[in-house]
Amino acid sequence: MKVLKWAAALIAAVMLAFTQIYAPLSAYAAQSGSDAESGVLYARASSREAYFCTSADLSAAIFAVPYTYCVEIIYEEGEWYRAKYAEDSGIYRAVYGYVLKSDFEVLDETPPAVYLHKSVSVTFSQDSGGNLPAIDDITVTAAFYGPYYSGATGYSYVLCNGSFGYIMGANEDYPLIVTDDDDQPPEEQEEDEPSGSGAIVAAVVIGVIAVLAVGLVAASSRKPHRKRPEDPFGS
Numbered sequence: 001m002k003v004l005k006w007a008a009a010l011i012a013a014v015m016l017a018f019t020q021i022y023a024p025l026s027a028y029a030a031q032s033g034s035d036a037e038s039g040v041l042y043a044r045a046s047s048r049e050a051y052f053c054t055s056a057d058l059s060a061a062i063f064a065v066p067y068t069y070c071v072e073i074i075y076e077e078g079e080w081y082r083a084k085y086a087e088d089s090g091i092y093r094a095v096y097g098y099v100l101k102s103d104f105e106v107l108d109e110t111p112p113a114v115y116l117h118k119s120v121s122v123t124f125s126q127d128s129g130g131n132l133p134a135i136d137d138i139t140v141t142a143a144f145y146g147p148y149y150s151g152a153t154g155y156s157y158v159l160c161n162g163s164f165g166y167i168m169g170a171n172e173d174y175p176l177i178v179t180d181d182d183d184q185p186p187e188e189q190e191e192d193e194p195s196g197s198g199a200i201v202a203a204v205v206i207g208v209i210a211v212l213a214v215g216l217v218a219a220s221s222r223k224p225h226r227k228r229p230e231d232p233f234g235s
Contacts, residue, residue, distance in 0.1 A: 042073065043081060043106045044107055048172070052097050066116040069115055079102070082097075085115060121142070144156055
């Protein structure tokens with residue numbers, strides 16, 4: 001009976017270990033595949049001149065997608081992507097247009113930040129033009145989409161009070177998105193990924209322990225072989 005109890009406890013421990021080993025791996029696999037299953041594909045601006053255009057023509061550029069930030073790819077059209085930038089959230093509104101494939105890097109998974117969320121202040125001033133009283137300056141908040149250059153003059157494309165337009169000054173002051181792939185050398189990236197062979201080894205070890213436990217249970221359940229008593233009459 002003691003052997004049976006010990007074997008049952010061992011099997012329970014093996015099953016618990018199996019769950020603890022495979023649960024994290026399953027969760028990681030589910031997370032890694034979630035972006036692909038959702039069908040959403042992002043491309044990251046690989047330069048500071050990755051322009052967002054209203055049509056598939058650079059002459060229709062309206063702003064440069066902030067460097068290291070993304071557009072959502074809708075479909076491909078020759079050397080262009082039909083793309084979306086920003087979401088209908090807060091002070092932002094989604095805009096749809098085209099970007100050159102050569103200016104963007106397609107990502108395998110969703111980055112830590114897809115779009116740049118940056119507000120800027122726009123101040124309206126009124127000159128009285130004489131002795132007439134003028135109202136004070138009015139400052140409103142606008143959503144910054146990206147910089148735009150016309151020759152040597154820089155502008156910022158913004159959404160302000162429901163209207164898109166430009167304000168003076170190209171705003172290049174924003175945090176860059178650095179991913180794990182950017183931080184780590186290739187050999188370290190490979191070490192961080194879960195190893196399929198490691199999972200196989202763990203499964204084999206657990207299987208061997210389980211087989212041993214079953215063997216112990218089977219052995220303990222056998223009836224001991226009794227020695228046949230000697231015939232007292234010598235027959």
